[in-house]
Amino acid sequence: MGKTTSLAAVRNEIGKARGLPNEHYTDPATFKEEAEAVLFANWAGIGFGKDVPDNGDVRPVEFLGVPLLVMRNHDGDIGVFQNTCRHRGMILVSEPKNLRNTVRCPYHSWCYSLEGELKATPHVGGPGHNTHELIQPAELGLIRIRSHVWRDVIFVNISGDAQEFEECHADLLQRWQEFEQPLYHGGVASSFRLDVKTNWKLAVENYCESYHLPWVHPGLNSYSKLEDHYDIQQPLQYSGQGTYVYRQLTGEYEQTLADFGDLSEQWNTGAEYIALYPNVLLGVHRDHSFAIILEPLDCVNTVEHIELYYATDADADDNRSVLRETNARLWKTVFEEDIDVVEGMQKGRKGILFDGGRFSPAMDGPTHNFHQWVATCLESSRAQRSSLDA
Amino acid sequence: MLPCNESSLLSLNESSVLPCSEPAVLPRNEPAELPRNEPAELPRNEKDSTLHQRMLQAHAAQDLNSLIALYSTAGKRMETRGDIDAACFYLTHAYVYALELDAPELTELQTRLAAYGRIHTP
Structure with missing residues (x-):
């Protein structure tokens, strides 16, 4: 992380405030800080429901480098998961498609339901043995990303700790x-x-x-x-x-x-x-x-x-x-x-x-309202990090 | 540990997509190209290598329905020969593709693998 920018001037009342410093528009390290403190920590839009119109439709989406998988299950509900197999971290789906029943990892064929449950671990206990006492499917479902669909926009909260969308x-x-x-x-x-x-x-x-x-x-x-x-x-x-x-x-x-x-x-x-x-x-x-x-x-x-x-x-x-x-x-x-x-x-x-x-x-x-919000998110994140460091 | 030995069902070579690295043991004069659109279920006296070629063709075509049938056939043959590990190896492949397609064969494959204690009880 680069130097920490000063946000005090942004927090002033509008007549005296200044906007976010240049680094918030030009510095990759500050961009990374904002990705976590602003975009991952809140409800960010990552796609549209209309792009997964049918039950069984899956669509990979990359958001700020994080591979996500949008899936519409057999009940018509949209879920978002990390597009990463729980076995060896392989990308599960590389292009939009319609699936009948399961997402099958192209590497070792671990299979997940459209709700993200781990359904099959072929040969995990040796050839022809598809169970192992130390590999528990209940613990190894796809990592679900909190999501909410409103006005056809698929929102996600990647940090997982924002207020519920409807409260927020x-x-x-x-x-x-x-x-x-x-x-x-x-x-x-x-x-x-x-x-x-x-x-x-x-x-x-x-x-x-x-x-x-x-x-x-x-x-x-x-x-x-x-x-x-x-x-x-x-x-x-x-x-x-x-x-x-x-x-x-x-x-x-x-x-x-x-x-x-x-x-x-x-x-x-x-x-x-x-x-x-x-x-x-x-x-x-x-x-x-x-x-x-x-x-x-x-x-x-x-x-x-x-x-x-x-x-x-x-x-x-x-x-x-x-x-x-x-x-x-x-x-x-x-x-x-x-x-x-x-x-x-x-x-x-x-x-x-x-x-x-x-x-x-x-x-x-x-505009000032937006700057203040960004500054608040960053200050909150910095305070959390400081308390963890302490 | 892979079910590839002298009594193995399938011949495997470097280009094979099947998860086995043992050397090929079956004759090399088997026909490389097989007629398309034939029923996946082979006559009992069909050579194992023919089944292998069909599997490769089905893999290349990503024909999951055929893969379910062909791996099921392979599994049954190995069951007949009493090699349960090898049978479950092939049945597992059939099961995975059946799971992917939610195919009608899924229930039976689940039941068979569960009976051998090879999957979590559905």
């Missing part, structure tokens, strides 16, 4: 309770990824504030002005922005996308965009939603996995396919417009005299 995020679950209804993925055109040369946190910071909208997304000025937006801040949990003037897309014959059912009046023209810390960006509207998972590849490279969802099944609602495709195209344009600024902020942090920058007390509350 009770406030947001309540805030968006009206949207707790079936989501239908929009299909191929509603799924895209952007590879961005930036630290993952800069993508969060850019997403959760509206200050940049008139400058970076001038196309929004005609109908969604800066003053039509409001900040969303929940200390140590999430932050973002909302708009009062969401305008539905209309098709050639004035048709619109189908609405989610029984929404209250505020959503007629309201929409909200929230960064659920650490790495999931969510948006809700009366007629569609989206989820973005930020996959930090390393200190300076991030993949944005973007998926759009609707109130009706795309297969059963073919006459809105053009609208869905138009909607996806519009969003892709907006997200691509952000690439220059998040990559530019990354480059700017090579300026060795940059001091973390300042926050506008009027406009940067959501």
